[in-house]
Amino acid sequence: MEETIGRNASMRTQLAPLEGKRARFSATFKSFGTRHGWHAREVTILLVDVTLNGHTVTDHVWMVMRKRMRHVNLKAGDKIAFDATVKSYVKGYRGHRDEDDMPMVSEDYKLAYPTKIRRLVAADGQSTLWQY
Numbered sequence: 001m002e003e004t005i006g007r008n009a010s011m012r013t014q015l016a017p018l019e020g021k022r023a024r025f026s027a028t029f030k031s032f033g034t035r036h037g038w039h040a041r042e043v044t045i046l047l048v049d050v051t052l053n054g055h056t057v058t059d060h061v062w063m064v065m066r067k068r069m070r071h072v073n074l075k076a077g078d079k080i081a082f083d084a085t086v087k088s089y090v091k092g093y094r095g096h097r098d099e100d101d102m103p104m105v106s107e108d109y110k111l112a113y114p115t116k117i118r119r120l121v122a123a124d125g126q127s128t129l130w131q132y
Contacts, residue, residue: 011100014057015109018086024119025111026051026081029074033062045069050111052093061111068117084111 027047034041043065050058063069072080092105 004014012058012109013060014055015086016088018052018057019088019109020086022083022113024081024083025057027061029080030060030076032065035062035064035123037064041084044129045074059119063114066114069114072117072119074119075123078119079121080117080119082114082117084114086110087112092132098120 027050030046033044
């Protein structure tokens, strides 16, 4: 499954059969970002090479950084493991502008409610047992 990190990324088809299920995922933290929330800007994190039982389920996923994730003190390159629920969501522009460059509305999948977050390998290559 080829995806690009951007607005036109294809649906995460490997996650579709897991919708509504909770599982243990592994990923590499790449960077922080922001998005517009309901009341303020929210910090997001970009995880790449997301795997489940050693099999890649998506090349990337963005998640909102909640309290549990903040405690991990992530650095680019850290490998982490966490439990999350696969949920579907609607993505794309749903406004009233008629612009050709706006992404089409489509269904995609995300990882929600991360818990049991554990840093497996720090960015500097040191193994760690830190868990929150």
